[in-house]
Amino acid sequence: MKLAVVTDSTAFLSDKIKNHPDLFIIPIPVILDGKIYNEGIDIEADAYYELLKNSKEFPTTSQPALGEALELYQHIASQGYDTIISIHLSSGISGFVRNLNTIIDFDPKVKIIPYDSKITSAPMGYMVETALLMAEQGQSFDKITKKIDAIRSSISAYMIVEDLNNLVRGGRLTNGAALVAGLLKIKPILTFSDGEIVLFEKIRSSKKAFARVEDLIGQRISELQQPVQVSVIHANNLQAAMEEKEKLENLYPEISVNIAHFGPVIGTHLGEKALGFTISIA
Known part of the structure; x- marks a missing residue:
């Protein structure tokens, strides 16, 4: 098996993995004041x-565009890869990963x-990194997918935002309008x-919100027991x-906390x- 891993630009990737020869990234566009920016290419x-x-x-x-994804898959196939796992932003935020199913049969010699990922950013990047490193070690495709399935099912994620209006206007928060109306303080x-x-x-x-999340992380550490x-x-x-990294590492000395950032999308x-x-099994 020669495995390629495709992801999109919302994945937060560590420095050691972002230039991996078997990694390919599809940029997601952001439109600001009528201008299109491709995340990670035109704008950071x-x-x-x-x-x-x-x-x-x-x-x-x-x-x-699906055509862009198809061109990338064709390019990957031309490089001798026979298997592609395409790990993407949650389908609850974008329908892109579902739409990919319409183009996966372009070449019977390539399994796509x-x-x-049902998530984004750092946890998605960790799935990408895990798949690449396991492939380097000669692990089978079944073992790789079982591992990233296990990571995905173990993820807990909590977010504290300054303003809910972006999520509501973008339609990304369930019952968001009602929540904003009743927020007050x-x-x-x-x-x-x-x-x-x-x-x-x-x-x-x-x-209190940050203290609550810190407690939730501690609970998940105990529940995961690994x-x-x-x-x-x-x-x-x-x-x-x-500051939150320092708090968490002081509260739970057995862990090391990574710092990541949300990109434009x-x-x-x-x-x-x-x-x-975010927390998951390692």
Whole structure:
């Protein structure tokens, strides 16, 4: 088996893996003030948030063209790969991974598996990294998919955002309009449920919301009872992410916390200053 791993630009990838020869990335477009930016190619996170502050219109995102994905698959096949696992942003946020099923039979010699990560950012990047490293070790395709299935099923994710309006206007928050109407001074904790962003709990203040998430991470460490992968993910809010990393490592000395960031696509939906917390098996 010669395995290629395809993902999209919402995956947060470690420096050691982002230039892996068997990794291929499909950029997701962001539209800001009528201009299209391809995430990771035309614009990076830092520059995007600066543009966002001065934008006249609410930004939107779009799915990559299927033709672009097909061209990439054809290019990969021409390089001698016989198996492609295509790990993408949750179908609860984008229909792209579902649509890939319409183009997977272009070449009977190449096996293509569209894989719904049911998440994004750092946990999705960890699935990508795991698949690549296991393939390097000569692991079978079945073992690789079983491992990333196990990672996916173990993930817990919590998000604290500054402003829910981006999620509501983008249609990415279940019952979001009703939630905003009743918020007042409530600080909601959001989570992923079957790949969709939903309300987890309403908390009275930011301080209590962060304390609650810190407790939830501790509970998951105990429940998983094995080595874990923990990330704090920020949308142009590095200082707060560093502070949360320090708190978590002090509370749970057995873990090491990774810092990641939300790129333009996810930043569009969560808004600037959002923080995400994720934990899964390692």
